[in-house]
Amino acid sequence: MTTASTAGTATGDAGGRPLGPPPARGGISRLVRDSLVVAKRNLIRMVRIPEVVIFGLIQPIMFVVLFTYVFGGSINIPGAPVGDAQAYREFLMAGIFAQTVTFATAGAGAGIADDMHKGLIDRFRSLPMSRGAVLTGRTLADLVQTALTLVVLAVVAVLIGWRTHENLAEVLAGFALLLLLGYAFSWIGALIGLSVRTPEAATSGGLIWLFPLTFISNAFVPVDGMPAFLQHVAEWNPFSATVAAARELFGNTIDGVPKSVTGAWPMEHPVLASVIWSILIIAVFRTLAVRKYRSATA
Template structure:
C-alpha cells in the first residue's frame, strides 16, 4: 500500500499532469496541423479565393445596385464601408466547414484512434485542431484586409479599436470552429462534414446585417437577423472600424445585441465555445470509446 501511495504521489508531483499537460498536448497537436497545412499550400490558397471573390463581386457587381439608407444612389464607397465587416465575418465563419471536414478525415483515416492510444489529454486533440484552424484563419484575414485596402476600404478609428474588431471576428471564428468539430465527429465522411457545415452557415450569414441592411427584410426576419450572433459581430466590427453609416440604424427592432454589439459579440462567442466545446469533447470520448 505504501509503495502504491508513494507512486501515486510521485505521479501527482510530476509537471506533466493537469491543465499544464493539456495545454502542452494541445500545442503539439496544433503544431502537427500547422505543419500539415504548410506542406499542402493549396489549402490556404483555396481558403483565400472565396472571400476575395465575394469582395470583388459584391463591390463591383452588386455594390452600385444596393441602396443604403442615406447614401447617394449608385454610391460604391458607402457600400464598401458597409460590406467589408460582413465579408470578414463570413470568412472566419466559413472556415468552420473546413475544420469539420479535417476532423472527419482524421476520424475516417484512424488518426484519432492513434491519438487516443497515446498518454495525452482527451480534449487536446480537438483544442489543437481548432487552434491550428484559428492561425490559418488569422493569416487569411491579413491577406483579405490587404485586398480590402486595395479596393478602397479604410478603418476610421484608432489602431487599437481596429485590432479589437479583428479580435472579435477571430473569436467568433474560433467559437464556430467548435460547431464544426462537433459536426466532424458526428458524420462518417469529410464530404458529409463539409455539406453539414455549409447547410447552417449559409442561412446564418445571409439572414443577417452582413451584406444588406435589415430594414428591407420582412418583420419576422428582422428579429431573427438582429438576434443572430453573426450580426452582433458584424455590427461590432463596423463600430470598431468606424464603418457605421448615419443612414443605417443600429437596430430596427430594438434588439439588445444591436444596441450593444461589442459586448453582445463577446458574450455570444464565449457562450458558443462553452456549449459546443463541451458537446464536442463528450462526442469525441464516446466516438473513440
C-alpha cells in the same frame, strides 16, 4: 516468472483482461502543452499542403470583388447618398470578414472527420495525453489559418477602396472579435466532424446551415429592407452581432443612423453581445464536441 509477469503487464492485468489505453494526464498545463503539440502538427500539415490555404483564400476574394463591383452601386445604405459605392464597400467588408471566419467551420469539420476516417484519432487516444487536446489543438491550428486569411483579405479590401476610420487599437479589436467568432464556430465544425462518417459529409454539413445564418443577417444588405419577422431574426443572429461590432470598431458606420430597426439588444450593444455570443458558443459546443470525442473513441 518475471517474463510472464512482464508480458501480463504489457497485454493485460493479472486476470488476463486486456488493458485500455494509457490514462490521460490531466491538468490545465498538460492540456495546454498537448494542445500546442497537436496544433503544431496541423500547422506543419497545412504548410506541406499549401493548396488548402490557397483555395481557402480564393472564395472570400471572389466575394469581395463580386459584391463590390456587381452590387456596390445598386444597394442603398441608410444615411448614405443613393448609389454610393464607397458607402456600400465600407458596409460590406465587416460582413465578408465575418463570413470568411465562419466558413472555416467546414474545413475544421472535414479535417477532424478525415483524421477519424484514417484512424489518426485512435493513435492519439493510445497516448497518455489530455483527451481535450486533440480537438483544442485542431481548432487552434484552424484559428491561425483563419487569421492569415483575414490578413490577405484585408489587404485586398484596402486595394479596392475599403478604409477604416478609427485608431489602430479599435481596428485590431474588431479583427479580434471576428477571430473569436471564427474560433467559436470551429467548435461547431468539430462536433459535426465527429458526428459524420466521411470528410465529404462534414464539408456539406458544415456549410448547409451557414448560408441561412450569414444571409439572414446584416452582413450584405441593410436589415430594414427585410420582412418584419426576418428583421427580428437577423438582429438576434450572433453572426449579425459580430458584424455590427466590427463595423463599429472599424468606424464603418454612419452617424445618425439607428443601430437597430427592431430595438434588439445585441444591435444596441454589439461589442458586448459579440463577446457573449462567442463565449456561449464555445462553452456549449466545446463541451459537446469533447464528450462526442470521448464516446466516439471509447
